[in-house]
Amino acid sequence: MLKTVFNVIKTKHIQTNQGLQCLGPFTTQACKFSNTSQLCHSEKQTHEEKQNISKAMKAYLDRAREHDEFMNEQNQEYQLGKRHLANMMGESPETFTQHDVDNAIEYLFPSGLFEKKARPMMKPPEEVFPQRKAAEFDETGRPHHFLFYTGKASFYQVLHDTVQHIVDLNRFEDAMIRKGMRPDKDQKINLSGYQWIDKDSLEAKLVETIGDKDYESFVQAFERLCSLPYSYKVKDFIMEYRKPLMSQTKAHDAPKPQYDENGRAFVTTYECLRKSARGDVTIRSPGTGKISINGEDITYFDLLQCREQVIFPLLFTNMINKVDIEANVEGGGSSGQAGAIRWGIAWGLRSFLDQETIEKMRLAGLLTRDYRTRERKKPGQQGARRKFTWKKR
Amino acid sequence: MLKTALVFVSKRKLSFSKVKYLSPTANPQPQEKIQSFRSVEHDPLKHTYNHVGQFYNISKEDRNHLFNYGGLPKTYLTQAKTFNETCVMIRQPTIDVIECLKNIDYAKPAVRFVIYGKKGSGKSLSMAHILHYANRSNFLVVHVPWVGNWMRRCQEVSNSDTKEGFINLNVDAAAWLLHFKTQNSHLLEKEDLKIAQDYVWSKREKTEKGSPLLDIVNHGINRIKFASDCVVIIADEIKKLSNSGVCKTLVAIDGFNAFFYPNTRVFTEKKEKVHPHKVVITEAFLNLTKNDWKNSAVIVTVDEIAVAEEDQISHMPRYLLGKEGFEHLDPFVPIPMENYNQKEFKSVMDYYRDRRWITPYPGQDEEVSALSANNPYNLIKVCAPL
Numbered sequence: 001m002l003k004t005v006f007n008v009i010k011t012k013h014i015q016t017n018q019g020l021q022c023l024g025p026f027t028t029q030a031c032k033f034s035n036t037s038q039l040c041h042s043e044k045q046t047h048e049e050k051q052n053i054s055k056a057m058k059a060y061l062d063r064a065r066e067h068d069e070f071m072n073e074q075n076q077e078y079q080l081g082k083r084h085l086a087n088m089m090g091e092s093p094e095t096f097t098q099h100d101v102d103n104a105i106e107y108l109f110p111s112g113l114f115e116k117k118a119r120p121m122m123k124p125p126e127e128v129f130p131q132r133k134a135a136e137f138d139e140t141g142r143p144h145h146f147l148f149y150t151g152k153a154s155f156y157q158v159l160h161d162t163v164q165h166i167v168d169l170n171r172f173e174d175a176m177i178r179k180g181m182r183p184d185k186d187q188k189i190n191l192s193g194y195q196w197i198d199k200d201s202l203e204a205k206l207v208e209t210i211g212d213k214d215y216e217s218f219v220q221a222f223e224r225l226c227s228l229p230y231s232y233k234v235k236d237f238i239m240e241y242r243k244p245l246m247s248q249t250k251a252h253d254a255p256k257p258q259y260d261e262n263g264r265a266f267v268t269t270y271e272c273l274r275k276s277a278r279g280d281v282t283i284r285s286p287g288t289g290k291i292s293i294n295g296e297d298i299t300y301f302d303l304l305q306c307r308e309q310v311i312f313p314l315l316f317t318n319m320i321n322k323v324d325i326e327a328n329v330e331g332g333g334s335s336g337q338a339g340a341i342r343w344g345i346a347w348g349l350r351s352f353l354d355q356e357t358i359e360k361m362r363l364a365g366l367l368t369r370d371y372r373t374r375e376r377k378k379p380g381q382q383g384a385r386r387k388f389t390w391k392k393r
Numbered sequence: 394m395l396k397t398a399l400v401f402v403s404k405r406k407l408s409f410s411k412v413k414y415l416s417p418t419a420n421p422q423p424q425e426k427i428q429s430f431r432s433v434e435h436d437p438l439k440h441t442y443n444h445v446g447q448f449y450n451i452s453k454e455d456r457n458h459l460f461n462y463g464g465l466p467k468t469y470l471t472q473a474k475t476f477n478e479t480c481v482m483i484r485q486p487t488i489d490v491i492e493c494l495k496n497i498d499y500a501k502p503a504v505r506f507v508i509y510g511k512k513g514s515g516k517s518l519s520m521a522h523i524l525h526y527a528n529r530s531n532f533l534v535v536h537v538p539w540v541g542n543w544m545r546r547c548q549e550v551s552n553s554d555t556k557e558g559f560i561n562l563n564v565d566a567a568a569w570l571l572h573f574k575t576q577n578s579h580l581l582e583k584e585d586l587k588i589a590q591d592y593v594w595s596k597r598e599k600t601e602k603g604s605p606l607l608d609i610v611n612h613g614i615n616r617i618k619f620a621s622d623c624v625v626i627i628a629d630e631i632k633k634l635s636n637s638g639v640c641k642t643l644v645a646i647d648g649f650n651a652f653f654y655p656n657t658r659v660f661t662e663k664k665e666k667v668h669p670h671k672v673v674i675t676e677a678f679l680n681l682t683k684n685d686w687k688n689s690a691v692i693v694t695v696d697e698i699a700v701a702e703e704d705q706i707s708h709m710p711r712y713l714l715g716k717e718g719f720e721h722l723d724p725f726v727p728i729p730m731e732n733y734n735q736k737e738f739k740s741v742m743d744y745y746r747d748r749r750w751i752t753p754y755p756g757q758d759e760e761v762s763a764l765s766a767n768n769p770y771n772l773i774k775v776c777a778p779l
Contacts, residue, residue, distance in 0.1 A: 289763060297766040311763045320759045
């Protein structure tokens with residue numbers, strides 16, 4: 001945007017400049033600043049050619065130049081750092097990608113911090129520093145956008161467009177009724193599986209901060225638009241503001257069972273984890289419900305609860321007497337081991353079940369890995385969260 | 394005409410409410426339900442392989458007679474008390490032993506059976522069933538309810554006067570004598586059980602040759618100091634009597650491996666650990682389990698629970714008995730005690746449902762079977778809160 005603005009300034013007599021095009025439909029404002037050299041160059045020219053530049057524009061240009069310089073500096077630092085890193089890792093700096101950088105940082109500065117954002121990182125400056133809006137007004141200080149003084153120009157532009165579409169579609173509907181035609185049912189817009197983009201994404205998209213009320217009215221306006229019979233005519237516009245729902249079961253396809261020398265199908269699940277227990281589970285089908293854990297039967301677990309944990313996926317899927325289970329598990333305590341085996345059995349059983357039952361198992365939480373672990377004790381406290389008894393005196 | 398119609402109706406088992414009966418006598422009484430889990434035969438003498446998996450009832454008199462002073466596991470006893478009947482399942486290994494006892498040539502040296510199995514698989518109850526059989530078939534029963542009671546939780550310890558360096562378990566020995574007396578009261582009252590030599594206890598006390606065996610038993614009970622020696626003497630006398638054909642003897646010892654497990658909890662006055670072989674009564678039962686006598690059978694169980702918890706590694710006889718014990722018993726007939734099979738499991742569950750001990754729900758059997766791994770003891774534990 002900025003670039004186009006200065007194009008206007010620089011080549012003001014050229015008629016087919018981009019700046020003018022941008023003023024009309026006002027598509028997007030999420031442009032970055034252009035690079036400094038061009039800016040400085042253009043600025044000089046500006047000074048020479050245009051004396052009556054507004055204060056706002058002047059302040060803006062200063063800020064923009066500063067920002068550009070800063071970004072340039074950061075970028076150079078980043079490039080240099082990347083080369084150093086590549087040399088340290090003994091790889092070619094030319095082919096060193098961002099992925100390699102991340103790996104190198106993780107290797108060189110291992111961090112046990114829980115919060116991922118708090119861990120050391122090295123990213124291109126564009127990702128680290130937030131984007132800023134380009135100038136919204138010309139050199140005389142006159143805003144480009146007719147909604148500039150609302151303070152949220154792009155947000156109200158979206159609402160404005162929505163209403164315009166509603167009006168257009170209503171008019172179109174009237175015309176069609178007059179012609180005696182009905183909307184095409186096949187083309188009806190299908191919104192299931194999608195949801196409106198959330199407030200944060202909308203803010204990022206518009207490069208503006210909006211309030212909760214604003215977001216509500218955004219959703220209402222779009223719902224209204226969608227409810228119109230001919231809304232499929234503006235499908236592209238609507239879909240711009242929708243995103244797919246959380247992908248259902250990430251298609252971890254169940255492995256195909258292998259066959260042993262007796263012709264029995266078997267599936268082995270490795271890396272069954274729970275707390276600090278690690279194990280692997282083999283399921284054999286057809287079987288008679290024999291369960292062996294580290295060579296013992298289910299009485300390996302003294303606690304009844306642990307035994308229930310182990311057999312729960314089998315009971316849930318009604319496979320208790322149809323498969324044999326062999327499990328090896330080590331580390332951790334009894335409940336962790338039982339949990340690890342439970343997950344292993346549920347995970348392995350998918351190979352022998354239909355999709356519907358697997359979905360049921362997923363909903364029952366059998367296929368979800370339990371990541372909870374013991375929380376460490378903190379110094380100055382009695383436990384992980386509990387504080388020492390406080391007495392006034 | 395009416396009669397035939399009624400017969401037809403009752404055969405088809407239609408609901409009776411639809412039929413109008415002219416007199417109350419015409420109303421057929423509902424027959425007693427045939428319970429497949431309950432044996433019709435309650436006499437252990439008549440138990441065969443057909444009864445395997447069914448429950449039979451030990452009558453109250455027999456129970457008081459045989460197991461008044463121990464012999465039934467505690468968990469089982471609580472359940473029996475709740476159900477108000479002592480029902481024991483007839484199991485395959487038990488019938489195996491009983492069939493053997495029926496067919497043994499008693500003129501040959503004693504045959505020794507070793508019942509072994511995992512914890513809680515029913516060894517002691519199987520032995521109780523065998524004891525019941527032996528009692529019915531007029532065996533002289535020498536039964537030790539649990540050797541672990543002597544070696545791991547004995548009551549009173551004193552140095553033996555008669556044997557240098559040996560230990561007497563006075564109270565325990567006397568209690569066993571009482572147990573022996575109750576179990577064999579009907580046989581001991583007979584005249585023909587007489588002792589073969591004089592026994593001089595002290596200057597004044599003496600048991601003469603030809604007096605009944607009961608005298609020694611009573612002497613041990615009354616004079617606790619001599620109880621351990623009495624046990625040894627009784628063992629010796631029983632062997633002599635059996636050899637001469639006066640009586641048939643069944644030796645039944647539960648937790649026999651405790652006699653060969655050195656880590657006992659019997660301590661001398663100096664707090665030194667006593668090896669089981671340094672306990673006087675051990676000698677009696679080691680003597681009885683030799684096969685140098687006839688007219689007898691020996692049944693022992695080896696059990697993990699009779700040894701300390703840290704040594705409960707395997708349930709196999711060779712491990713539990715050790716080299717010495719294994720060679721002492723060798724050759725023997727090993728009787729493995731397994732967990733319930735499908736049929737037995739079904740029978741137990743039916744029995745519990747019949748006693749209203751558990752509330753039925755669909756899929757109960759599979760779940761309970763998986764949870765308990767079909768182990769009898771575990772099954773009791775799992776079913777307790779159901």
